[in-house]
Amino acid sequence: MVSSDGTVITNQHVVEGAEEIVVTTRDGKDYDATLLGEDPLTDIAVLKIEGLGLPTATIGQSTDLMIGEWVVAIGNPYSYLLGNTEPSVTAGVVSGVGRNIIPSRNSETIYVGMIQTDAAINPGNSGGPLVNALGEVVGVNSSIFSGTGESVGIGFAIPIERAQRVAAEIERHGSVRRSWLGVTVAGSDRMQAWKEAGGLPITDIARVGPASNAGLRSDDVIVSAAGHPMRTFLDWEAAKLEVSPGETLDVVVNRGGRNRQIGVVVADLPTASAERVSVLGDMDLITVTPAVKQERRLEADQGALIVRLGDRTQSVTRLREGDVITQINRQQITSAEDVQAVFRGLNGRTAVRVYVVRNGSRGYTEFYVQ
Numbered sequence: 338m339v340s341s342d343g344t345v346i347t348n349q350h351v352v353e354g355a356e357e358i359v360v361t362t363r364d365g366k367d368y369d370a371t372l373l374g375e376d377p378l379t380d381i382a383v384l385k386i387e388g389l390g391l392p393t394a395t396i397g398q399s400t401d402l403m404i405g406e407w408v409v410a411i412g413n414p415y416s417y418l419l420g421n422t423e424p425s426v427t428a429g430v431v432s433g434v435g436r437n438i439i440p441s442r443n444s445e446t447i448y449v450g451m452i453q454t455d456a457a458i459n460p461g462n463s464g465g466p467l468v469n470a471l472g473e474v475v476g477v478n479s480s481i482f483s484g485t486g487e488s489v490g491i492g493f494a495i496p497i498e499r500a501q502r503v504a505a506e507i508e509r510h511g512s513v514r515r516s517w518l519g520v521t522v523a524g525s526d527r528m529q530a531w532k533e534a535g536g537l538p539i540t541d542i543a544r545v546g547p548a549s550n551a552g553l554r555s556d557d558v559i560v561s562a563a564g565h566p567m568r569t570f571l572d573w574e575a576a577k578l579e580v581s582p583g584e585t586l587d588v589v590v591n592r593g594g595r596n597r598q599i600g601v602v603v604a605d606l607p608t609a610s611a612e613r614v615s616v617l618g619d620m621d622l623i624t625v626t627p628a629v630k631q632e633r634r635l636e637a638d639q640g641a642l643i644v645r646l647g648d649r650t651q652s653v654t655r656l657r658e659g660d661v662i663t664q665i666n667r668q669q670i671t672s673a674e675d676v677q678a679v680f681r682g683l684n685g686r687t688a689v690r691v692y693v694v695r696n697g698s699r700g701y702t703e704f705y706v707q
Contacts, residue, residue: 339504341393343368343386346504347464348479349375350446352382360386363423374507378515379578380446380479380495381503382464394466397473399452399496402431407470408454410478410492414461424465429456429490436493437571438480449575451493452476458492467494476500499578506581515606516577518586519546519631520553524570536560536591537567543631551601557590577603607632608644614673616680617654617706619647622673625661637661637694641673655702657695664692680706 339346345360352358358370368386375382402408410427433453440447452467458478467476476494506513521541536558542548559567562576563586580586582605589598604610611623622641623629629642640663643656651657662670665679666689683689683706692701 339393339396339501341389341391343388343391344373344504344508345370345384345386346477346500347382347384348477349377349380349382351464352384353377358384360384362392374511374513376503376507376513377445378447379499379503379513380448381477381500381507383504383507394468394474395472396497396501397469397471397475399434399475399498402434402452402469402475404431404433406431408452408456408475409468410454410456410458410462410465410494411468412458412462412465412478414459427457427462429454429492432491435565435575437569437575438493439571447571447574447578448480448493448495449571449578450496450499451479452496454492454494455490456492457490462492502579502581514582515609516580516582516584516586516603517546517606517609517628517632518548518577518601518603519543519628520548521631521634522559522567522570522573537570537573541631541634543628546628546631547601547604551599553588553590553599553601554592557592559588560591560596561589562586563588608642612673613644614641614677616677617650619645619650620656621645622662622676624672624674633659635661635694636697637663639663639671640694641670641676654691654704656691656693660693660695662691662693663699666690 352372358372360368360370370384370386373383373385408429408431411424413424432455436451436453438448462478465478466474467478469475475497477500478494480493503513520539522537523540539555539557542553542555561567563579565576567573580603582603585600585602587598587600589596607628608623613621613623615621621644623644625635625637625640625642640661643658643660646656646658662676664670668679670676688703688705690701690703
């Protein structure tokens with residue numbers, strides 16, 4: 338509980354797909370909870386229960402943590418096997434800070450800048466607090482490394498500052514605005530590039546975007562961001578998660594052998610702020626602009642990017658999210674509105690051929706529009 342009127346922060350994966358959410362306090366009282374919002378990228382969700390004068394946690398600072406200091410993980414692992422509702426605690430030390438976990442191929446969650454601890458974290462600890470020796474919450478227990486699913490002394494918690502920032506975004510806007518700088522750095526295929534370059538080489542930069550507006554160049558090497566050294570692309574992802582659109586991210590770049598500091602005013606992600614056009618009932622499209630192309634690393638210079646697609650339409654059309662529609666029959670597509678106009682003019686009696694760019698390859702699919 339982070340507010341006395343019933344705001345609760347937990348993990349997104351804890352409430353994902355839930356039909357009913359109940360928050361149980363230490364005294365055993367149950368409260369029906371409303372999901373205010375969730376963010377799969379950071380694995381944070383915000384709940385609201387009805388009540389006044391509810392007990393709240395004391396918030397600390399993860400930035401003050403030192404490796405080796407004591408911490409306590411609170412949760413209720415395997416509570417479904419137990420007959421009581423009281424939480425349990427496990428103790429350990431801070432094993433590391435600023436830890437980045439290489440994301441799995443099928444996961445949209447990014448665990449970066451994490452607190453690592455050897456306090457036992459098991460299924461049921463997720464979403465619970467990690468507290469320091471003063472009883473202050475410094476993190477949100479989130480994940481473990483284990484071959485069996487049980488604790489082996491390698492647990493991770495989301496820094497409390499990030500959890501609070503995400504929660505504030507959800508409470509104010511109903512969702513989390515994404516930061517965009519218009520720059521791409523060396524990725525997972527060049528994890529050791531920083532050893533040779535002394536930082537992260539910029540591999541692409543949007544012609545019009547925050548980075549280019551601030552004066553960054555394609556031959557720059559990013560040495561640090563927000564005071565943190567940039568060693569891999571995950572460090573860059575962590576830096577972007579800590580700023581919101583409209584804020585300034587201070588970066589140090591090496592240019593021609595000399596370091597210089599540049600402040601970049603962060604903008605909204607192009608695909609997040611772009612106007613969406615809906616077609617076929619459950620397909621959302623946005624126009625491919627230079628900014629969208631750079632953000633999504635698209636091969637197509639123009640067209641309509643599919644950003645949402647329902648299962649039924651995907652099955653019928655064989656289109657996919659992330660496809661860029663470049664042509665329909667003989668009509669060239671330069672915007673999302675072009676797709677909408679073409680589909681409105683179809684009568685369903687003949688098949689429609691849709692040309693797309695997918696993962697750098699060009700192809701087409703045919704289907705009938707009812």
